[in-house]
Amino acid sequence: MMSTRIRPALPFLALITTTQISAISVSLYRVDPHCSLANGSINATVSGGTPPYTYLWSNSATTEDINGLGPGTYSITVTDAMNATATASQTLTNVQSLIPPPSNWLTGTDCPSAGCDATQSVGLLSLGGTAPYTFNPVPSSVDASLAYWHYCGFSSTPMTITDVNGCGVNAFLQTVIIVGVVINTVTTLPSCNGGANGTALLHIAQTDFGSTNSITVQNSNSVVVFNAAIQGLTVTVPNLLPGTYTVSATTTVNPCGTFSYPEPSFTITDLGVDCGTVTGDLFVDADNDCTQDAGEAVIPFALLSIQPGNEITFSDANGHYSHNLQYGSYTLEHGNPQFIQLCPALTPVPFLLDGGQQLVSIDLADSSVVAHDVSVYMTNSPARPGFVENVWINLSNNSLYASGDLSLTFNYDPTLQFISSSLAPDVNVLGQLQWNLPPLPVYGWSQIHLQLQVPPDPGLIGYVLNSTATLTNTAMESNTANNTTTSAVTITGSLDPNDKLLRTSSGTSTSQFFNGLDDYIDYTIRFQNTGTDTAFTIVVRDTISANFDLL
Numbered sequence: 001m002m003s004t005r006i007r008p009a010l011p012f013l014a015l016i017t018t019t020q021i022s023a024i025s026v027s028l029y030r031v032d033p034h035c036s037l038a039n040g041s042i043n044a045t046v047s048g049g050t051p052p053y054t055y056l057w058s059n060s061a062t063t064e065d066i067n068g069l070g071p072g073t074y075s076i077t078v079t080d081a082m083n084a085t086a087t088a089s090q091t092l093t094n095v096q097s098l099i100p101p102p103s104n105w106l107t108g109t110d111c112p113s114a115g116c117d118a119t120q121s122v123g124l125l126s127l128g129g130t131a132p133y134t135f136n137p138v139p140s141s142v143d144a145s146l147a148y149w150h151y152c153g154f155s156s157t158p159m160t161i162t163d164v165n166g167c168g169v170n171a172f173l174q175t176v177i178i179v180g181v182v183i184n185t186v187t188t189l190p191s192c193n194g195g196a197n198g199t200a201l202l203h204i205a206q207t208d209f210g211s212t213n214s215i216t217v218q219n220s221n222s223v224v225v226f227n228a229a230i231q232g233l234t235v236t237v238p239n240l241l242p243g244t245y246t247v248s249a250t251t252t253v254n255p256c257g258t259f260s261y262p263e264p265s266f267t268i269t270d271l272g273v274d275c276g277t278v279t280g281d282l283f284v285d286a287d288n289d290c291t292q293d294a295g296e297a298v299i300p301f302a303l304l305s306i307q308p309g310n311e312i313t314f315s316d317a318n319g320h321y322s323h324n325l326q327y328g329s330y331t332l333e334h335g336n337p338q339f340i341q342l343c344p345a346l347t348p349v350p351f352l353l354d355g356g357q358q359l360v361s362i363d364l365a366d367s368s369v370v371a372h373d374v375s376v377y378m379t380n381s382p383a384r385p386g387f388v389e390n391v392w393i394n395l396s397n398n399s400l401y402a403s404g405d406l407s408l409t410f411n412y413d414p415t416l417q418f419i420s421s422s423l424a425p426d427v428n429v430l431g432q433l434q435w436n437l438p439p440l441p442v443y444g445w446s447q448i449h450l451q452l453q454v455p456p457d458p459g460l461i462g463y464v465l466n467s468t469a470t471l472t473n474t475a476m477e478s479n480t481a482n483n484t485t486t487s488a489v490t491i492t493g494s495l496d497p498n499d500k501l502l503r504t505s506s507g508t509s510t511s512q513f514f515n516g517l518d519d520y521i522d523y524t525i526r527f528q529n530t531g532t533d534t535a536f537t538i539v540v541r542d543t544i545s546a547n548f549d550l551l
Contacts, residue, residue, distance in 0.1 A: 342367055
């Protein structure tokens, strides 16, 4: 019976640890040869014993690591300064596929300012085959070491790479889109008596990871009336005359650089001449004296209800509010259940606007029922052999008190390899990252995006990657249970055992073809996915002797 065995299309990495002899041990990490070439390697890691070490491999090499290897079994003896020894062996098996390009090379970034400018690339020198290579789809350009493509939009395009001997691999060309600032809604507060006292509140729905952003507002004469950096989820644009305004945003983010783009416009209406203004500040009155003292926290972006008329207004980042109304009797209320109003004593607070009282000032001194608290939580992408696992660590201040200085420690499984972080860590050792962070402001939020490489080892399927993020706050907290978060991500992947069966037309034999009796040979290739994840791309390759005619 003839059979073909299709091996996994990924470099196979395995870990073997020998029994310790004395206090010394050696572990071997292998990369199998690909495409029937001598391009495999074995990396030796020695622990214990007394340095320096000497190395002797079964192929007579005396270096710690060996490469340029074909299929076969290789053994090593490591001797320390005290003549204690440790031995290990590793077997390399040919993988009849190219080495898949790293996923971060195959992912391009589409910047909105330049149209379709996402670039994906493949390093020709790291594929493990024999040049020249054939690509489908065809690259936009090829130089001495790289092939380039340009795919934009939210795209994921299947790709095949084949060397001159027919050895191939499958991959995906993917694109990440940079969208900049997304303004969800705009709340406008009218002007009074045609004055420059209208307000617009721009509510931010999204910004890109690692970006800095600003908002510019122009009047109908193209005069800039407001320009400021975005520092929260609401941007307050004050002191506006009646009229229509255009909004633009500017984003700076790698690798796109700096670019500007339009946002939704808005119109400030005019209440006419019979109108007045209610204004004031919201703060947490820690000493219950109804006066905002130094160090007492403001209440930013709070919603205030004004009746009658179902009017609403918002405090700005500094806890200040101002709202124009037509003459009349009204009530003002901050209805957030997280606060208890201390002053004024009457809730809701009544006030009158008329020709004799066009400006009313009402400060709301509140007591917060929420004690100081910061928290951390994580989200993870799926983990698959040979692919990148994404981790997002989210930090938040859940109270009206600024945090103290913060430190964040992230412990991850040392099986993974650290690739990148949106914020450079202060400490980066295998299995642990640490950051020293400034205080989080009132209701502040921050996020760190990590990328970790999962080894291309199908034997890891089912292995659980455990990680822990711990946030330390120099300020006193009432609840520290949410200062630590854990995740357990099980590595999933497809696995494709297969076989090839043949049968002659007469059915006389499964191993011999009889002239005069048999007319043809029937081949059946069977394959299945016995893994724990989707097999996203399935390619079946088989070599048929040139002596056969395909029917």
